[in-house]
Amino acid sequence: MTNSSVDYRLIDSTLRDGSHAISHQYDEDDVIAIVRGLSTAGVQVIEIAHGDGLGGSSFNYGFSKVDEKELIARACQEAGDSTIACLLLPGVGLADDLKDVKELGVGMARIATHCTEADISEQHIQMAKKLDMEAIGFLMMAHMNSPEGLVEQALLMQSYGADAIYIADSAGAMTTEDVQRRVSALVKALDIPLGVHAHNNLAMAVSNSIAAYQEGAANLDGTSAGLGAGAGNCPTEILAAVSNKYGIETGVDALKLMDVAEEVVRPIMPRQQVIDRAGLILGYAGVYGSFLLHSQKAAERYDVPQAEILMELGRRQVVGGQEDMIIDVALELARKHAEANE
């Protein structure tokens, strides 16, 4: 559990959120190299699953190249002193999936819902506790709910038995002030620790994470080289380096994390994690980061501009998991463009 000698606990999600950026094509060698590197660098918790959580392999989100449970088993074998965590979205994965991964050696379950729908997590948080796992309630797309609204949702998860709560800026849409207001309200209201999961679409991931720590967050997420949905996550090696500059004790070796990012993760990245137009629009329009590559594919398939697809999805207030709406919007735009050209 939480190591008291550190100021915040770092949870690395390269093998879960990073899975989005490589279209869920991780294989066993990638998992072994990444887990070994992170564990050696002192990362306390390493999350692994399909990008959309356990059971996410699908037409809608992309099929995993290798069964996630095989990869999770491998991660557990290589974990050393690190805890292996899994993410689960009720509605996508099942409480039964937690039983399977517990047997493989997973010690933490993060149960993720949209930031207004915490009450669908009860079965799953209770299952995690029954299995003696650390259970974290994970509220996604937190920019879409007010500080007061998030408090209400977080208290529900706390009442189901969650050991900690996370808010996720899944669209990378929050300013530092947005983060501060939410974190301070939650820290005040909760009896359990808070964490923040940042994305970099507005180039705010590291500064927002530090701000979250300063407001009282006790857990922070990141991924190696920022590999992740949209314009990527908070890069762990940068977060560790910046934390050192601030004198914040992380318990991880920043130089070793840089080695992992440079020598293990960058070589397998199909594209460098940059904030290009599409990535920026995700943050600007507040659209779920994992829509990036799916919308690129739909834009090519139906010959419509990706930026238009993303802006329309933002207008429709779609939430995480509604990747099918990308096809819906692309078809509608294609029809509109065809009518305009007649």
Add this chain to the structure above:
Amino acid sequence: MTLRCAIVGSGNIGTDLMYKMLRSNMLELIALVGIDPESDGLARAKDNGIEAPHSGPQWVIDNAADIDMVFDATSAYVHMRHHADYASAGITAIDLTPAARGPKVIPPVNLYEHLDAPNINMVTCGGQATTPMVYAIRRVIKSLPYAEMVSTVASRSAGPGTRQNIDEFTKTTSTALREIGGATKSKAIIILNPAEPPILMRNTVFAGLPEGSDHQAVLDSVHEMVDEVARYVPGYRLKNPPVVETGPFFTPGGEVPHRAVVLLEVEGAGDYLPTYAGNLDIMTAAAMRVGEAIATAKSTVPA
């Protein structure tokens, strides 16, 4: 003949079903049964001159002599506790929870196969919306290795029963895609969307098409089936024309070169909740279809 019916569960589904049943000349509503005397559904039942006890499923058992059929709109757990009591009391149960005790019925696919069963399961709202599409695709191709559905409903139309039963929803729906839809492997996903104003219920069906499938036949079959469902759920429609996309796709049922994508929308009739709650409508309309088919069968076949 007219069947005497009780509805158990005075939440969103039960109350919506009540309004539909009040219009039926084959199903006579005896009571809407709840557990909370303050519930909106029970108050509305009383306003319509319908008996509205709040003693739960036991009321139905106690009054079994006056009841031919019970529509269970509680939750999977409650149905699992009481289904055997209904059966031993000789009451046909139409189960609108995902408990899945009896055979699953999707009206345009297998309405007439289980009319004499003591317990009929209506799968889920998403299952009612998508299984007909999976079946429509399957019937014109040689095999359907994998099918998947994604259902998105407005947060406001998902009551506490749905929320506590979310795993049962996905499991039961996924099973229906295989057992009734004809897919070899399947997956079901449900999303709640809190947007304001609330979105109409959306359902998307993905189907892996093996090499050599006749794509035009797939699209035609989908269109035909949409018309068939819309006959009893008037707000059921395609949001976009169905498309066939090129892969390859590495599905759990094996690699396929193409997939069909069917994007559906269900607008509710607005009987109880506003029209965004198409998820209520498709469920209650399907249950009415089954109840009336049983009533018809009972009047043509002497007991």
